[in-house]
Ligand SMILES: [Zn+2]
């Protein structure tokens with residue numbers, strides 16, 4: 001089969017036309033015919049050698065494919081979940097073959113019994129096991145997301161499997177109610193730092209569609225694509241306030257978006273929560289300062305050497321600082337269903353599998369949106 005294999009760190013992927021196909025599925029495994037596979041920042045981090053995991057490896061931990069065959073345990077899971085041969089599913093990287101015994105697996109907030117996405121004994125597709133940059137892949141029947149019929153195309157599903165679920169979890173952690181209709185009418189504000197990036201432009205769409213006001217912060221280069229995203233949101237787009245952080249300070253943005261506070265009550269004006277997506281001190285500072293007192297700051301990314309932060313923000317302003325990493329599988333499914341039903345779509349650029357190294361070059365040049373391998377494209 002065709003596959004792209006990372007054989008050395010800091011080198012391009014090697015294309016193979018005769019890579020061995022995976023064996024028949026065992027246990028909880030499903031064999032998937034991959035249709036589309038998306039590139040994530042973590043793929044770039046892995047390829048740089050910073051994660052100290054083994055090679056060779058086939059990357060991509062956000063992909064979509066068609067179910068071909070089942071291991072014996074997977075057959076039972078499929079019956080319970082209403083999955084059958086020929087169904088299109090979304091595949092996140094986490095968690096392949098969790099142990100079923102640890103606290104993560106047992107206390108899993110309503111995911112399938114014994115299935116914990118943060119089980120440290122589980123494999124991660126695209127990182128510790130082979131992922132989606134190949135024609136066929138073994139995945140765990142418990143990790144996949146069902147795709148509503150007629151809902152989403154494979155190239156649209158793939159970017160939701162890491163970027164989508166991560167930003168969905170960040171929004172829930174930021175206090176955005178993802179139960180349909182619940183957020184409507186509440187005049188609440190979430191700031192999204194890095195709003196024009198892969199996760200950010202999905203987060204803007206989810207938050208606006210869920211009825212929240214969004215302060216969408218990015219820098220000049222990313223704002224063109226963000227403008228198109230806001231336009232496509234129609235009425236919901238009217239709740240999105242775009243800020244170019246190169247041209248407007250956080251103080252000026254607050255003055256423009258919120259009513260002027262009474263003297264001495266400045267802490268009463270600002271966002272209820274903020275989500276930090278870029279690995280930057282400037283984004284973190286903006287995200288903390290844009291909050292009103294008692295607000296919540298949710299970190300998704302951070303610089304290698306960490307941030308400098310003002311403990312006074314936590315103590316005197318009572319800001320809560322939280323972090324998220326991907327999300328539970330019930331969140332993954334809720335996010336896919338919501339995206340299908342409310343026209344939330346990643347801005348994508350597609351490449352054939354043979355063009356993966358061109359995709360990676362474009363990624364490092366700062367291409368906007370999500371870059372996706374479409375297995376159906378011929379070079
Ligand atoms: Zn990822």
Ligand SMILES: [Zn+2]
Nearest residue numbers: 099102105119
């Ligand atoms: Zn476990």
